[in-house]
Amino acid sequence: MTQEYCRFCGVYNLPACKVICVSVTLKGNFTFPVKSYHIELHRNPNISDQVIYPSVVQMFNPLEEAMKIKDEIISWRRDFHMYPELGYEEERTSRIVEEHLKEWGYKIKRVGTGIIADIGSGEKTVALRADMDALPIQEENEVPYKSRVPGKMHACGHDAHTAMLLGAAKIIAEHEEELNNRVRLIFQPAEEGGNGALKMIEGGALEDVDAIFGLHVWAELESGIIGLRKGPFLAGVGKFNVKIIGKGGHGAAPQYAIDPVPAVAEAILALQRIVAREIDPLESAVVTVGKVQGGTAFNVIPESVEFEGTFRFFTEELGGFIRKRISEIVSEVAKAHRCRAEVKTEILGPPTINDDRMVEFVREVAQGLGLKVGEVKKTLGGEDFAFYLQRVPGAFIALGIRNEKKGIIYPHHNPRFDVDEDILPLGTALEVALAFNFRG
């Protein structure tokens, strides 16, 4: 007989601990407040006063339920993967999702290609979100489920998000009787630069919602690890477009022209000093110029040169500061070179900031399922889940997919990005457990 710690009374030597199991239905202030409990009473002879140690275990095990439908979740993911659709074009994907949800008894509201699906009753509403859009990337993986659509690919894992939440939807519906809350599933379009989250919010996705959770597969994290982070997780995203206007002329006679090229060169370098010299070195921010366009010939001074870029930040104040400094620096540098600048800046999305209490809740639920929980690094990537978290508390959760043995090592948005499908039921189980255990 193997010996181990009794996981409830904490005393070494489990065989010595007599376990009596009973199933009852009750409501109480337990870690897992589902209606049905499986009670184990422990009587440990090593303890002199013979105290009985009761422990409470969830009646149905979300992980076991998710493992039962693992093949189905994988086949949904592969189907979505083979037929990727770009932002706001998710017609096929959303049709399949809607058909299943209707079959399982969900109340559906359509928001364009997005879906809001409700089930259950109770005082609180907990929302779970998946995004459905793909990217304009040509897939380079040679797998049986390779994208069948030229130039389009699920290279961020949103196919996996949709499949995992669909799996959760199925299990939640099967156990609807045991739900204490209303559960709202949000299948949103256009996360990749389209701010689909805002469209869903305008369509009522957050009405009466008390908390929201979203999973994202995470290429930097080892397969199966639930990556959590309190507070700022992903960055706010800004964009700028600049046109510096001089006066065109002959490349051999600069004195008759006003050359915008050196002005642009200097402006781009000067922008780098915002992060290097004006921001607290312990804070994180980025200013990147990603595109420069100007000129027509080697011996012609162009009339104007344009460039554009992005800036990233973790607080709204810092986003506002960078935005203001980009305008000031570019305008003044242009002026110093006798040029004129047209500068457009905009904030595309806020930082994704997790609610500390909700992160603790996810940790407790994930550990209760026996999942491995780790910390995930902040990233200056952006995510439109931020718009939900601006309005209701919740948590954006990373789910590790990196598996070197399977060659799953490529970053998000790479043409060879792939997902370790063995983790899909873990994500489904976590979503189910969050829905059943939420208490506000």
Ligand SMILES: [Zn+2]
């Ligand atoms: Zn992405």
Ligand SMILES: [Zn+2]
């Ligand atoms: Zn994504």
